[in-house]
Amino acid sequence: ASKKRGRNAFEAFxxxxxxxxxxxxxxxxxxxxxxxxxxxxxxFQPKVALADGRLLGVEALLRWNRPGHGLxxxxxxxxxxxxxxxILPIGEWVLRQACADxxxxxxxxxxxxxxxxxxxxxxxxxxxxxHRVEEAxxxxxxxxxxxxxxxxxxxxxxxxxVAAALLQALHRKGVRLTIDDFGTGYSSLSYxxxxxxxxxxxxxxxxxxxxxxxxxxxxxxxxxxxARSLKLHVVAExxxxxxxxxxxxxxxxxxxxxxxxxxxxxxxxxxxxxEQRQSVExxxx
Ligand code: C2E
Ligand code: MG
Ligand code: MG
Ligand code: MG
Numbered sequence: 636a637s638k639k640r641g642r643n644a645f646e647a648f649x650x651x652x653x654x655x656x657x658x659x660x661x662x663x664x665x666x667x668x669x670x671x672x673x674x675x676x677x678x679f680q681p682k683v684a685l686a687d688g689r690l691l692g693v694e695a696l697l698r699w700n701r702p703g704h705g706l707x708x709x710x711x712x713x714x715x716x717x718x719x720x721x722i723l724p725i726g727e728w729v730l731r732q733a734c735a736d737x738x739x740x741x742x743x744x745x746x747x748x749x750x751x752x753x754x755x756x757x758x759x760x761x762x763x764x765x766h767r768v769e770e771a772x773x774x775x776x777x778x779x780x781x782x783x784x785x786x787x788x789x790x791x792x793x794x795x796x797v798a799a800a801l802l803q804a805l806h807r808k809g810v811r812l813t814i815d816d817f818g819t820g821y822s823s824l825s826y827x828x829x830x831x832x833x834x835x836x837x838x839x840x841x842x843x844x845x846x847x848x849x850x851x852x853x854x855x856x857x858x859x860x861x862a863r864s865l866k867l868h869v870v871a872e873x874x875x876x877x878x879x880x881x882x883x884x885x886x887x888x889x890x891x892x893x894x895x896x897x898x899x900x901x902x903x904x905x906x907x908x909x910e911q912r913q914s915v916e917x918x919x920x
């Protein structure tokens with residue numbers, strides 16, 4: 636009986652694996668054509684100064700407008716794009732589009748709006764990245780200081796020598812560098828003075844725990860203190876409640892990002908929201 640059960644269990648397992656790999660192949664095929672079919676879109680989420688709500692910049696977040704599936708979130712395809720290597724052409728598109736959109740947004744609003752772009756580790760290890768970034772900036776006519784690259788700690792751990800040289804070159808160019816999801820990786824603090832990092836972004840999992848989890852709050856407070864000592868900017872991600880906002884202000888966290896302030900928005904919706912805010916402020920003063 637046990638032999639029979641074992642065989643059945645295997646048979647039940649195999650089709651599921653097959654279905655999974657079929658699904659991956661279908662998604663990969665769709666993703667392959669997504670670029671050519673112009674199905675990729677960027678949404679933008681503001682980063683604000685916690686003390687006064689001033690706009691610090693926006694972050695470009697990728698979405699896939701997949702036929703028959705609606706707007707697909709990056710968690711459903713970035714991993715696959717990484718594995719298949721599609722992240723390279725997709726990342727290049729994101730970089731160019733984000734730079735062009737930064738110019739569009741700044742022109743429309745009449746003030747410079749810094750743009751943050753997420754970079755996958757694989758993209759970061761791609762030869763010629765510096766040149767690609769320079770080209771994207773030049774084509775768009777964007778000042779390098781208005782571009783911020785968000786990388787995760789793994790980039791700094793994987794290939795330290797190459798990463799250091801590339802980051803130094805980007806830094807000399809004036810491009811800003813942010814460590815995204817800070818606190819979730821290896822958090823070897825020694826790299827913070829070895830690499831020209833400008834900003835730490837506290838991972839949203841710690842913010843989600845505020846204020847109920849004293850350990851998370853202690854970590855948040857430590858990261859803010861660390862940023863202050865090292866003269867780095869610090870932004871909390873995933874701020875959803877007034878209470879979280881208040882705790883972050885109490886710890887003198889500089890910036891925040893999250894649904895409390897704004898969801899990621901299309902370029903048009905973002906500009907309308909910021910224009911409206913401006914006119915409200917003009918009425919008050
Ligand atoms: P991330 O860079 O850490 O971005 C933050 C994620 O949290 C975004 O999810 C954002 O929509 C979401 N978020 C913002 N505010 C809140 C909040 O208050 N509460 C909660 N629960 N979530 C919030 P999204 O857009 O689904 O992106 C997920 C991840 O996908 C990003 O994490 C980033 O690692 C990656 N990603 C997005 N766009 C790109 C891209 O163009 N290239 C690459 N390589 N990765 C990207
Ligand atoms: Mg990010
Ligand atoms: Mg993050
Ligand atoms: Mg994250």
